[in-house]
Amino acid sequence: MYTTMLLPEIVKTERVLKSAHLKREVELDFFVPESLMGNEQLNLLLLNDGQDTAALDVQQSMNHLYRNFKIEPLVVVAIKAGTERLQEYGVAGHPDFLGRGGQAAAYTSFILKELLPFIQAEVETPIKGKRAIAGFSLGGLMAFDLAWNNDNYFDAVGVFSGSFWWRKKDLRDGYTDDDRILHRCIALTKTKPELKFWLMTGTEDELADRNRNFIIDSIDDTVDVIKELLKKGYRRPEDITYYEMVGGRHDVVSWGRALPAFLLWAFGRKTIASL
Template identity: 25%
Template sequence: MKNCILLFLLFGWTIYAQENVSFGQQKEIISPEINADNSVTFRLDAKEAKKVSVQGDFLPPNGFATGSADLVKGADGIWSFTTSKLASELYSYWFVVDGVKVHDPNNAYLIRDVATIVNIFIIGNGKADDYKTKDVPHGSVVRRWYDSPTLKLNRRVTIYTPPGYETSKESYPTLYLLHGAGGDEEAWIALGRTAQIMDNLIAQKKAKPMLVVMTNGNASQTAAPGESSSKMDKPVFLQPDMFSGNTERAYPDVVKFIESNYRVKKDKANRAIAGLSMGGMHSLVISANNPDTFDYVGVFSSAMLQPKDSKADVYASFDQKLKTQKDKGYKLYWIAIGKTDFLYKQDMEFRERLDSIGFKYTYKESEGGHTWSNWRDYLTEFAPKLFN
């Protein structure tokens, strides 16, 4: 009798599990389907819908709005749309059904950008191969909490350690990598594909094995939304203390934590700092205020952006700080921005400011604008230049 009951329970659980796996669908729908010519087909079962469209960064934008394309309803009630051939890249998208934004229920790959959740897919056979998880030695990604005496907070940080770190006795250099406005300590590891990029570069011997430390650049936040004791409100793009200078002022606390808890080389020649947008400003401000700390600086899609009436000490006498940084020396100051980036003018003005004091830098101008597509490329190009 006990065996019969057990068999019944197992049989019932199996049926329930299968229902969960199939989501109750009678017919498997593949979406997105990457075709042999690198076109992509999207499908959605929405028999009662009047209109279905797909929006995403693989479509030409409509001004500042994301590109959109209409799906066509088939005789079976399945809506579909096939793109033209797409270039190698990581793309994001979502559906709009009768005016309501929905995710693709057939695509399990989702990612958060500030408060927006989107589906993603990768077109390979090109630069996006660097973003893929390959059969190479892998590093580790951990989330740690550290004490920031300056901010009087216990804060969360994401740390990538290179392949073999756990079994090695070697000490490694460190790249401190900062996110943009609206981001947090999850942004570079998720949207930036930092672990995949570093694994692949190190495996190809294009980059030195290094730690990558990804901090939360919002000084009043202890951690990413949902990862702290704070109320689980909707994430916001602009934090009220964005230009307080507190992130930059407190950054030595991060360096101290890393160098007290990890096997890293504790000298200027083995420290780099880089960031995108807001994080690019943080990087240039932090490095100028700590001219003996970083030999490598990366400024991605950014400039000196703080309000002119700011009273934060880290922004005061900034030209003099840049002159001191120049006089003390550094190995690489790397600036990159897209031709259509909305911060292009401010970036140009910052370069003119550097030129006026004879501050040497390397400049890269790429296609595109203020996008993760560019920032992933910048990391892929910047990391191999470090610690050589």
């Protein structure tokens, strides 16, 4: 008689967390490996804009990588944005020129003070491995800001087509690149947070080219973030990975195609050399 070995699976469950900081119920999707023994080095990934997980093929990508032993045991918690997304996402304490992002500090408090304790209470196995946060577009900007200012909670951040254009002045009001909020925050930070960075753009993210250098703003702004990080003493490729997707657009299809590369970068299983 032969015993059939079942492949490991990622199981999706839905949760709702009533947030005092956001003053709303936050819907969550949990993606958890089944049949954990309890002695695994369990990792955690938070995803902003969790309402898009189906279009991103999160569960399928995780299953493929996990079944083939490409990634370490990983819990993904996808946080669904609410109607106040344009207020909850941004740079905490620094609304843009239209006043958007005014609740980014409250979102940060929600993640640190409410969500992380809730996750550990829901997942039976202690999460003692790497912790990362990632997001798409404006959710990517929020992920970067959250990790940058809270490296005691996070080890890595992933940004897909991040809204690094986030600025304090309209283009029509004498804007210069010094008006980009996140770049300025990085430059003014006196410490060097203990973080790793994975930044992705698509060559067809947009058409805008405000400085007319024949490079779209999405790429320019991301490359300039990397330049600021290098000034802080981070190194490539040890600390910073830049993934430019040829033909990639500002949409969930492109981000879903890039997601496996990010998961492998952040949570790839380490190979053991043959003896």
